[in-house]
Amino acid sequence: MKQYQFKFHSEIIGFTSPDISKVRREIDKRVEKEKTDAIKRDIELHMYENIEGIPRLVSTCYLYDGHGSLIHGSINETKRYLTETWRYHKNRSHSKTRPSTSCGQEYCQT
Known part of the structure; x- marks a missing residue:
């Protein structure tokens, strides 16, 4: 699974x-009605991550x-943009929660 x-x-x-064409058809029905x-261009792209088979926006x-x-x-x-920004966000949030691997202050030179 992706x-x-x-x-x-x-x-x-x-x-x-x-399928974007299905969304466009539904929008066209509403526009006609x-x-x-x-609402013609009210389309968003949502990216979901599968976590143990459960999609999460x-x-x-x-x-x-x-x-x-x-x-x-x-x-x-747009898919590439969402994927890259999500990876950046994910990596950034992980780096904040990981313990520092830099040397201790008593050994670092400033």
Whole structure:
């Protein structure tokens, strides 16, 4: 099983799917029904980490900016961005909790 999984989500309509085309279809249905384009680009990418087979949301990012352009240029770049920022965050938080491996103050020169 993969360590990370990605799903697309629209907060306004409350719909999530690993397939972006399904999310877009559901948004299009709502746009047609309510005659509003305001929700057209309301799609987030959620990144889940599998911990013992249980997915846990670890990071999220909007796909589109206010002008309707992909924020990171492509979905793959957004996935890469989320993965790298999560790894950075995870490594940083682990380094804060680990005991220091540097030399003791009495032996260090300043």
